[in-house]
Amino acid sequence: MTKTRVLFACTHNSARSQMAEALLNAWGADAFEARSAGTEATGIKPETVVVMAELGLDLAGHWSKTISEFRAESFDWFITVCDDAKESCPILPGVPNAAHWNIDDPSGVRGTDAERLEAFRQARDEIGGRIRQFMKDAAPSA
Numbered sequence: 287m288t289k290t291r292v293l294f295a296c297t298h299n300s301a302r303s304q305m306a307e308a309l310l311n312a313w314g315a316d317a318f319e320a321r322s323a324g325t326e327a328t329g330i331k332p333e334t335v336v337v338m339a340e341l342g343l344d345l346a347g348h349w350s351k352t353i354s355e356f357r358a359e360s361f362d363w364f365i366t367v368c369d370d371a372k373e374s375c376p377i378l379p380g381v382p383n384a385a386h387w388n389i390d391d392p393s394g395v396r397g398t399d400a401e402r403l404e405a406f407r408q409a410r411d412e413i414g415g416r417i418r419q420f421m422k423d424a425a426p427s428a
Contacts, residue, residue, distance in 0.1 A: 289319045290424060292363040293378065299324030299350040301334045302367040302389050305410050308343045309417045317425050321361075323353040331393055333406040340407075353378070363424065367413065383424075387416050 294306040299322055307322035314320075327350035335345045356378075364378040365385045378384070389412055395405035 289317060290363065291359075291361045292318060292320045292365060293353075293356055293359075293361045293381070294320060294322040295324065295353055295364065295366050296322075296368040296389075297325050297391075298328040298393075299326075299352070300328050300331045301393055301406065302391070302409055302413060304330055304334055304345065304348055304350075305338060305413045306365070306367055306417060308338055308345060308348070309341075309410075309414055310421070312341075312343055313417060314421045318421070321351075321356060321359075323351045323356055325353060327352045331406070333392065333403055336403060337406045337410045341410075365420075385420075387413070389413055389416075 292310060294303040294310075296303040303322035303324065307320045310318050310320035329350045330345060330348055338345050361378065361381045363383045363385065364381040365387060367387050367389045368391060389409050390405075392402070392405035392409040395402050
């Protein structure tokens with residue numbers, strides 16, 4: 287069976303798109319292959335690594351990438367997970383399906399370490415819910 291290839295994009299490829307990539311690859315490995323990128327690359331936020339580890343997902347080996355790094359690859363879906371990425375790059379030429387999930391940026395939350403981690407958990411959990419629904423809706427046919 288051919289896997290459905292998905293590219294997730296956000297502004298910095300530091301949190302939301304990284305979470306989406308890791309969750310889809312973990313939960314849908316039999317049917318999906320996910321990658322992530324940003325309109326610019328700035329490095330993965332430490333909080334992203336922590337909240338994904340809480341689910342048993344190790345982001346070692348992940349790094350922040352730009353959308354342009356994937357221009358030569360083919361994808362079935364291009365999903366933006368923030369409004370800035372949608373405005374900067376609303377479509378990816380040659381990708382037949384696109385979606386937009388506006389997930390609040392946990393990186394913008396100010397406060398204690400605990401408050402920041404909670405914002406990252408909330409983003410992770412919202413993305414997780416969307417990933418589960420996406421897996422039902424976009425599962426490749428046998």
